[in-house]
Amino acid sequence: MNFDFNDDENRLFENVRAIAAAAPAEEALAGQSVDAVSRTLRDILKQLAEIGYLQLGFGNNAQADAVPLMKAMETLAGQARSLFLAVEMSTRVLARAMAHWATEEQKERWLQGLLAGESIGALALSENTMNVENDPLQTLGVRKGGRVLVSGSKNYVVNGSLADRIGVVGMLDGRPALFMVDRRVSGLTVSDRIRTMGYDGLHLAALDLHDCDLPEENVILPPENAGVLDLLRMWENEVLLAAALGMMQASLAEARDFAKSHRSGGKPVIAYQEVGFKLSEMLTLHQTAQLFAYRAVWTMATQPKEGASLIWCAKVFGTEAAERVAGEALRILAGQGYRSGSAAESAYRAAKWTQISGISTEIARVRIGDHALGYR
Amino acid sequence: MDFAFSREQVMFKKEVIRFAKKEIVPRVQEHDLKGEFDFTSFRKMGDFGILGLHFPEELGGGGADVLTTVLAGEALGEAGVDGGLTLAYGAHSFLCADTIFRHGTDIQRKHYIPKLASGQWIGCMGLSEPDAGSDVASMSTTATRQGDSYVLNGTKMWITNGPIADVAVVYAKTDPDQQHAGISAFIVDKGTPGFSAGPPLIKMGVRTSKTSELVLNNCAIPADNLLGNEGEGFLMAMQTVEWDRSALLAPFVGSTTYLVKKCADYAKGRVQFGKPIGHFQAIKRKLADMRIFGEAARALVYRIAWCKDQGRPLNHLEAAVAKLFIGDWSLPVTNDAVTLHGGYGYTHEFDVERIFRDTRLAPIGGGTSEVQKMIISRLM
Numbered sequence: 001m002n003f004d005f006n007d008d009e010n011r012l013f014e015n016v017r018a019i020a021a022a023a024p025a026e027e028a029l030a031g032q033s034v035d036a037v038s039r040t041l042r043d044i045l046k047q048l049a050e051i052g053y054l055q056l057g058f059g060n061n062a063q064a065d066a067v068p069l070m071k072a073m074e075t076l077a078g079q080a081r082s083l084f085l086a087v088e089m090s091t092r093v094l095a096r097a098m099a100h101w102a103t104e105e106q107k108e109r110w111l112q113g114l115l116a117g118e119s120i121g122a123l124a125l126s127e128n129t130m131n132v133e134n135d136p137l138q139t140l141g142v143r144k145g146g147r148v149l150v151s152g153s154k155n156y157v158v159n160g161s162l163a164d165r166i167g168v169v170g171m172l173d174g175r176p177a178l179f180m181v182d183r184r185v186s187g188l189t190v191s192d193r194i195r196t197m198g199y200d201g202l203h204l205a206a207l208d209l210h211d212c213d214l215p216e217e218n219v220i221l222p223p224e225n226a227g228v229l230d231l232l233r234m235w236e237n238e239v240l241l242a243a244a245l246g247m248m249q250a251s252l253a254e255a256r257d258f259a260k261s262h263r264s265g266g267k268p269v270i271a272y273q274e275v276g277f278k279l280s281e282m283l284t285l286h287q288t289a290q291l292f293a294y295r296a297v298w299t300m301a302t303q304p305k306e307g308a309s310l311i312w313c314a315k316v317f318g319t320e321a322a323e324r325v326a327g328e329a330l331r332i333l334a335g336q337g338y339r340s341g342s343a344a345e346s347a348y349r350a351a352k353w354t355q356i357s358g359i360s361t362e363i364a365r366v367r368i369g370d371h372a373l374g375y376r
Numbered sequence: 377m378d379f380a381f382s383r384e385q386v387m388f389k390k391e392v393i394r395f396a397k398k399e400i401v402p403r404v405q406e407h408d409l410k411g412e413f414d415f416t417s418f419r420k421m422g423d424f425g426i427l428g429l430h431f432p433e434e435l436g437g438g439g440a441d442v443l444t445t446v447l448a449g450e451a452l453g454e455a456g457v458d459g460g461l462t463l464a465y466g467a468h469s470f471l472c473a474d475t476i477f478r479h480g481t482d483i484q485r486k487h488y489i490p491k492l493a494s495g496q497w498i499g500c501m502g503l504s505e506p507d508a509g510s511d512v513a514s515m516s517t518t519a520t521r522q523g524d525s526y527v528l529n530g531t532k533m534w535i536t537n538g539p540i541a542d543v544a545v546v547y548a549k550t551d552p553d554q555q556h557a558g559i560s561a562f563i564v565d566k567g568t569p570g571f572s573a574g575p576p577l578i579k580m581g582v583r584t585s586k587t588s589e590l591v592l593n594n595c596a597i598p599a600d601n602l603l604g605n606e607g608e609g610f611l612m613a614m615q616t617v618e619w620d621r622s623a624l625l626a627p628f629v630g631s632t633t634y635l636v637k638k639c640a641d642y643a644k645g646r647v648q649f650g651k652p653i654g655h656f657q658a659i660k661r662k663l664a665d666m667r668i669f670g671e672a673a674r675a676l677v678y679r680i681a682w683c684k685d686q687g688r689p690l691n692h693l694e695a696a697v698a699k700l701f702i703g704d705w706s707l708p709v710t711n712d713a714v715t716l717h718g719g720y721g722y723t724h725e726f727d728v729e730r731i732f733r734d735t736r737l738a739p740i741g742g743g744t745s746e747v748q749k750m751i752i753s754r755l756m
């Protein structure tokens with residue numbers, strides 16, 4: 001057992017922090033056009049590739065990278081909320097899927113660009129609802145003379161309108177496959193940006209695919225029984241968990257600094273138990289969620305069988321804690337926090353996404369319960 | 377960062393679970409009902425090596441590190457050992473014996489530790505008083521130097537193992553004009569004239585541990601019984617906090633694992649509306665919340681143990697976080713376990729009601745949740 005990060009890891013976190021701190025704020029991104037956000041995203045991807053962040057968790061070091069990666073993601077998410085999710089759906093979800101299941105030629109074509117920060121990726125998994133647990137995937141690929149025609153509808157696709165490469169998850173030959181779709185391919189319609197409650201700088205879109213004609217080389221076909229949907233959700237869960245940690249970190253820091261400097265009745269408001277005790281509860285939730293996340297990803301990397309249910313547990317705990325911490329921060333910050341642009345206000349709105357996206361907290365609880373009961 | 381235990385640690389934990397299930401657990405409910413301390417189990421814990429696990433072998437201990445000691449505590453909870461016995465163990469091995477081991481002279485160590493490690497003697501620790509609990513620095517018990525003796529006067533309150541202890545570590549003020557800096561620690565043996573324990577208190581939970589007042593009425597003890605130097609008592613008490621936040625919290629973590637299994641077994645067998653209640657999502661949710669709490673708490677406790685093994689000074693913020701989280705979050709979980717069992721859960725037939733009562737101490741003993749929040753908000 002070891003609870004310390006080493007010097008190299010700490011240096012990496014510092015580098016990530018510096019990049020994140022220089023990134024545009026959420027409210028600045030909110031009003032930007034697709035092209036402007038795309039430029040910002042490409043810029044940050046390049047910087048993150050240069051410091052080795054994008055490559056974390058790939059290659060031979062995946063196991064050793066698991067915990068530092070979670071910490072590094074938390075660091076980025078704490079300061080650059082929407083950009084973090086955009087970066088990670090491209091890297092830790094789509095690129096990971098490629099690293100697992102793509103052929104060497106496919107990796108050369110797409111993975112290298114993603115990990116070098118040269119292209120933006122997206123994963124299109126959700127369909128009519130965000131839940132792919134109960135309903136079979138409707139998106140279908142049909143083989144036709146050495147090519148594949150893909151049809152279906154996808155929803156809530158992060159980077160949907162920005163991505164150069166979209167991994168569309170659907171069925172081919174009776175099993176899940178990833179169809180690598182170029183943004184400009186004929187038959188693909190990308191919706192306008194979906195307006196959302198939180199994640200002001202995130203570009204979510206719906207996709208409609210109507211007989212999108214792809215060469216067979218654009219199909220990534222994982223082996224049978226690869227647990228494709230579960231793994232994709234698992235990687236997404238890790239990202240969302242890191243996002244939640246980042247939100248807690250930002251809300252807590254904002255509320256703490258305010259409580260120490262803002263005076264009321266002749267003393268800093270932290271001196272009032274109602275405020276000081278709230279901050280203590282927030283810090284407790286943050287530290288607990290943080291260690292829980294580290295242990296969960298470590299277990300996932302070393303003992304995947306036990307790790308999966310631990311990630312669900314950590315995701316439920318972390319994402320619910322994020323909403324609570326942001327909510328308490330808002331009460332401490334009072335009017336200051338209620339203004340648009342405060343970290344807590346933006347985290348409060350964004351936290352909901354982390355609970356409903358990936359495996360939802362409801363479905364996760366059912367699964368965890370089933371696991372305890374030996375039903376799965 | 378990594379969370380691996382050694383093979384030996386994993387094996388040892390399994391052995392403790394096996395031992396406790398066979399030798400202790402079968403008698404737990406009966407002792408709880410009667411409100412009796414289980415002397416037999418306590419001695420068996422001594423024979424097995426749990427009571428003195430972290431002391432050096434030459435003093436009758438097991439020479440184990442803190443993490444292994446924490447795992448033993450977790451294993452007791454996981455096996456289904458009650459909170460009364462684990463509390464008695466904690467007060468004995470850590471609050472009393474460890475303080476003597478750390479701060480006593482060689483002669484004192486050789487005199488007390490082997491007997492405490494084996495369970496031949498039982499130890500207790502008297503810090504709290506009727507009017508000084510959270511605000512322990514305002515204690516009024518005094519120790520006055522008179523020649524080669526100290527004369528102790530005052531009353532200690534809520535003392536685990538008080539009525540059955542052979543030896544007590546007692547905190548008293550050698551300088552009543554001072555707060556923390558006036559506190560010193562002493563060894564007081566059972567049978568010392570002027571030293572007595574009140575009758576056991578009747579409690580809601582942890583009923584198998586005996587709790588009482590300790591009365592010191594012109595109790596003269598040899599001056600050599602002072603641990604360390606005058607004025608160092610408060611620091612010594614704070615050093616036991618490391619144990620309190622690791623080994624004493626570990627049984628709560630283990631107990632949650634026990635609860636999840638117990639509740640799942642019940643939910644699989646209990647049929648309502650034509651199917652096992654485990655098929656209802658509301659029941660799965662309760663099980664999920666139990667597991668989530670237990671898993672969330674685990675690393676908090678391991679972190680404190682690991683830091684102690686590295687010889688690092690206690691991080692008071694991290695310690696308070698562990699105590700606050702486990703204290704506050706364990707209650708809804710045990711509450712759910714009772715509800716999940718329906719009417720049966722409310723009876724003594726199932727031990728979930730006992731676990732619910734035992735766990736109620738978590739946000740009170742060893743510093744209330746409010747005190748933890750005071751510590752955290754000051755340190756942040």
Ligand SMILES: Cc1cc2nc3c(=O)[nH]c(=O)nc-3n(C[C@H](O)[C@H](O)[C@H](O)COP(=O)(O)OP(=O)(O)OC[C@H]3O[C@@H](n4cnc5c(N)ncnc54)[C@H](O)[C@@H]3O)c2cc1C
Pocket residue numbers: 467501502503504505506507508509510511533534535536537579582587737740741742743744745746747750
């Ligand atoms: C079963 C049991 C076993 C115990 N074993 C031992 C033992 O072996 N040795 C020993 O020395 N002690 C022991 N204790 C004592 C225990 O540590 C104290 O009960 C605890 O520290 C609280 O003190 P108190 O009971 O005097 O409550 P109080 O300090 O009177 O607190 C009452 C309430 O007020 C709150 N409060 C107090 N101060 C503040 C503040 N500043 N701000 C906000 N809220 C505040 C508290 O959180 C609590 O809710 C034991 C207690 C129990 C119940």
